[in-house]
Amino acid sequence: MKIPPVKGTRDFYPSEMTRRNWIIDGWKKVSVCNGFEEYDGPIFEYLKMYQIKSGDEIVEQLFSLQDRGGRDLAIRPEITPTLARMVNQQVNALPRPIKWFSVPRLCRAERPQKGRLREFFQWNFDIIGIDSPEADAEIIFTSLDYLRTTGLTSADIKAKISSRKLLAAVLTALGIAAEQFDTLYALLDKRTKLPPETFAELLAEQIPDSQQASRISAFMALESVEQIESVVPADEAVQNAITELKAVFAALKLMGVSDYCVFDPGIVRGLAYYTGVVFEIHDVVGQLRAICGGGRYDNLLRDFGGPAIPATGMGMGDCVLEILLHEKGLLDSQVPRRYLEYFVAFAVPTHTRTMYEIAAQIRSRGHSANFSYKLGGLSKQLKEAASQKAGKCVIIGQEYVDKQELVIKDMATGEQVLVDLGRFLSELEPD
RNA sequence: GUGAGAGUAGCUCAGCUGGUUAGAGCACUGGAUUGUGGAUCCAGGGGUCGCGGGUUCGAAUCCCGUCUUUCACCCCA
Numbered sequence A: 001m002k003i004p005p006v007k008g009t010r011d012f013y014p015s016e017m018t019r020r021n022w023i024i025d026g027w028k029k030v031s032v033c034n035g036f037e038e039y040d041g042p043i044f045e046y047l048k049m050y051q052i053k054s055g056d057e058i059v060e061q062l063f064s065l066q067d068r069g070g071r072d073l074a075i076r077p078e079i080t081p082t083l084a085r086m087v088n089q090q091v092n093a094l095p096r097p098i099k100w101f102s103v104p105r106l107c108r109a110e111r112p113q114k115g116r117l118r119e120f121f122q123w124n125f126d127i128i129g130i131d132s133p134e135a136d137a138e139i140i141f142t143s144l145d146y147l148r149t150t151g152l153t154s155a156d157i158k159a160k161i162s163s164r165k166l167l168a169a170v171l172t173a174l175g176i177a178a179e180q181f182d183t184l185y186a187l188l189d190k191r192t193k194l195p196p197e198t199f200a201e202l203l204a205e206q207i208p209d210s211q212q213a214s215r216i217s218a219f220m221a222l223e224s225v226e227q228i229e230s231v232v233p234a235d236e237a238v239q240n241a242i243t244e245l246k247a248v249f250a251a252l253k254l255m256g257v258s259d260y261c262v263f264d265p266g267i268v269r270g271l272a273y274y275t276g277v278v279f280e281i282h283d284v285v286g287q288l289r290a291i292c293g294g295g296r297y298d299n300l301l302r303d304f305g306g307p308a309i310p311a312t313g314m315g316m317g318d319c320v321l322e323i324l325l326h327e328k329g330l331l332d333s334q335v336p337r338r339y340l341e342y343f344v345a346f347a348v349p350t351h352t353r354t355m356y357e358i359a360a361q362i363r364s365r366g367h368s369a370n371f372s373y374k375l376g377g378l379s380k381q382l383k384e385a386a387s388q389k390a391g392k393c394v395i396i397g398q399e400y401v402d403k404q405e406l407v408i409k410d411m412a413t414g415e416q417v418l419v420d421l422g423r424f425l426s427e428l429e430p431d
Numbered sequence B: 001g002u003g004a005g006a007g008u009a010g011c012u013c014a015g016c017u018g019g020u021u022a023g024a025g026c027a028c029u030g031g032a033u034u035g036u037g038g039a040u041c042c043a044g045g046g047g048u049c050g051c052g053g054g055u056u057c058g059a060a061u062c063c064c065g066u067c068u069u070u071c072a073c074c075c076c077a
Helices: A014-033 A047-054 A056-061 A080-089 A133-149 A164-173 A178-189 A196-206 A210-220 A225-231 A236-254 A318-327 A349-364 A378-387 A398-403 A421-428
Strands: A044-046 A064-066 A072-075 A098-102 A105-107 A119-128 A157-163 A261-263 A277-283 A292-296 A311-317 A340-346 A369-371 A390-396 A405-410 A416-420
Touching (some): A014 A098, A014 A119, A014 A133, A014 A318, A044 A047, A047 A080, A080 A098, A080 A119, A119 A133, A119 A318, A133 A157, A133 A236, A133 A277, A133 A292, A133 A311, A157 A164, A157 A236, A164 A178, A164 A236, A164 A277, A178 A196, A210 A225, A225 A236, A236 A277, A311 A318, A340 A349, A340 A378, A349 A369, A349 A390, A349 A421, A398 A405, A405 A421
Parallel strands (some): A157 A261, A340 A390
Antiparallel strands (some): A044 A072, A098 A119, A119 A311, A157 A277, A277 A292, A292 A311, A405 A416
């Protein structure tokens, strides 16, 4: 009986595995370069942890289970609650700022579609304990720093940046009641996805005052931070939010990525916990969902029972990223292919045992080596070596029988040299 | 959870309005080639046509259900 793979999961055959490793290695390398330390937690947690942050509806979107002690658990759909828990546990002992990253494997019980599966990897990093806008800028910078190392340019992707604090201040300045914010956020977040007329209709339903509605629309259409004051009465709260955003953009300019960054008031993000700067990075064509997203969440640690400590961070999944990199031709050209350093072959049928010995000697010196199990002719062995992408072939021939000399064949150029066995092995030793 | 398309060899697909024994390319294995590889040529293996039921003398083909998959919606941590 054939058992199919589970819905929304992927099998990583060697060729897919090299791609996955290349992406994750890139994430980790950039994290370390930007001063982050790696952490990880368990792949399941108490179900309650996710309900605290996201409410009861979330239970349907995750894989939950009960252990034999009757504990309600869930496979992690995100790692931020784990991070909050871990930080809270040792909050007084940890030096600030806390700059940590992780690449957790996550599961969500959603219906799979393009760029979204039920099991995936997500790069997360956060700066905890710093409330200055430069920390938000560093989060955005680090995301872009990775993406540009893959070869994506500012013509391919843009970081769209806004601020929850700004949006709230603007809505308040326009006379909108705070109780309306959450439903309004959901609508504003969809603005660019809806036809303009549909958006206007839905907005009118929520904001009957046409003057208020048109000023909201005007704000949402802005393209730079400088224009804000021309549309909205800049009271103190709005002014503060503008100052913060300007500081973020100024820092991004100093870090050299301003080409990638734009102000976009349409970036709201679904999650209620964001409190300040929010951002998403999108492909310029706009056919894919967001490559990554993040922002400031100053209340989360307190919500998880800890002290009020400011935090900002981001998450980037592997699915959309891989689609984009593939479409841009940046995967096949950069992901390392299989490579075998040595393939040991024999030309003298009496020396098959020597083949095993030499392969073992090469391996024990830290180099990769294979040989053929088929014991066929040299032609066959070389063919097998070629299919394994061997760099060099070591051929045991009559010269070995006579003088202990090996033929070393460079598979790329076809050149061959005769080398004494002892010398060959000593040159394999690490310096 | 809602809606639409798809499912034939490992992969990409052909197979007409139902009609003998289900095909191709690529991949894989072997041979041409017992001291020289990626090319070429030849041969071979591999399919309960996703699964279950129905209609029919006869189903890969038509109908229903189901599973998987793709895309969109809801949601998006």
